[in-house]
Amino acid sequence: xxxxxxxxxxxxxxxxxxxxxxxxxxxxxxxxxxxxxxxxxxxxxxxxxxxxxxxxxxxxxxxxxxxxxxxxxxxxxxxxxxxxxxxxxxxxxxxxxxxxxxxxxxxxxxxxxxxx
Amino acid sequence: xxxxxxxxxxxxxxxxxxxxxxxxxxxxxxxxxxxxxxxxxxxxxxxxxxxxxxxxxxxxxxxxxxxxxxxxxxxxxxxxxxxxxxxxxxxxxxxxxxxxxxxxxxxxxxxxxxx
Numbered sequence: 001x002x003x004x005x006x007x008x009x010x011x012x013x014x015x016x017x018x019x020x021x022x023x024x025x026x027x028x029x030x031x032x033x034x035x036x037x038x039x040x041x042x043x044x045x046x047x048x049x050x051x052x053x054x055x056x057x058x059x060x061x062x063x064x065x066x067x068x069x070x071x072x073x074x075x076x077x078x079x080x081x082x083x084x085x086x087x088x089x090x091x092x093x094x095x096x097x098x099x100x101x102x103x104x105x106x107x108x109x110x111x112x113x114x115x116x
Numbered sequence: 117x118x119x120x121x122x123x124x125x126x127x128x129x130x131x132x133x134x135x136x137x138x139x140x141x142x143x144x145x146x147x148x149x150x151x152x153x154x155x156x157x158x159x160x161x162x163x164x165x166x167x168x169x170x171x172x173x174x175x176x177x178x179x180x181x182x183x184x185x186x187x188x189x190x191x192x193x194x195x196x197x198x199x200x201x202x203x204x205x206x207x208x209x210x211x212x213x214x215x216x217x218x219x220x221x222x223x224x225x226x227x228x229x230x231x
Contacts, residue, residue, distance in 0.1 A: 004158075009156075032217075033216075033217040035219060037222075043204070043224065043225050044222060044224050044225070045159075045206065045208075045222040047219045047220070047221070050217075050218070050219050052216075052217075091158060091159070095217035101166065102217035103149075103161055103164065103174065104149075104159075104161070104220060106158035106159045106160070107158055108156055108157055108158045109156075109158050
């Protein structure tokens with residue numbers, strides 16, 4: 001069964017629009033970690049954020065913000081006032097399991113295209 | 117610091133040929149991972165290592181072998197390449213301090229085509 005589901009496969013917006021990427025996860029563990037990574041057209045994977053299961057505070061970093069809701073098993077990502085440089089594939093990932101043996105399970109990714 | 121580097125960046129193999137992908141990290145990380153990325157499937161874990169001299173299977177280990185003889189290096193081997201192994205391969209590493217799943221740092225990837 002898919003542990004991480006990224007609801008949107010592709011999103012296309014015009015510059016300055018807001019865009020929200022939805023991520024739903026599945027785990028039986030009480031301690032787990034959630035991540036978002038960005039993969040621009042150049043291909044490398046860039047870490048954006050890590051959140052543990054005990055910290056449900058929303059986070060804002062510049063134009064990026066994250067909404068973590070344990071009640072709905074969701075960890076959504078919003079880009080405010082999108083720019084062309086935000087065009088990339090974004091991955092949500094879950095890390096669960098025994099301490100010291102954490103492995104990442106990735107979602108299939110959401111491709112974001114920001115048009116000028 | 118170079119971070120995580122991968123060699124080679126591109127490779128074309130014929131079915132049945134063998135090759136080794138090299139991953140090196142200079143961050144003194146304990147944990148290292150090999151993933152493959154295929155269209156529409158995200159990244160899938162092939163093998164990983166929790167320290168020098170250790171290896172473990174991930175989600176899709178068949179057809180691959182790994183070795184971690186030195187802490188900074190993690191090698192991925194294909195003994196007899198198959199077209200189904202055409203993919204982009206990423207290496208990653210992370211610190212193992214404490215019982216926290218710290219973020220993984222990724223290499224630039226190796227694009228492998230098997231004909």
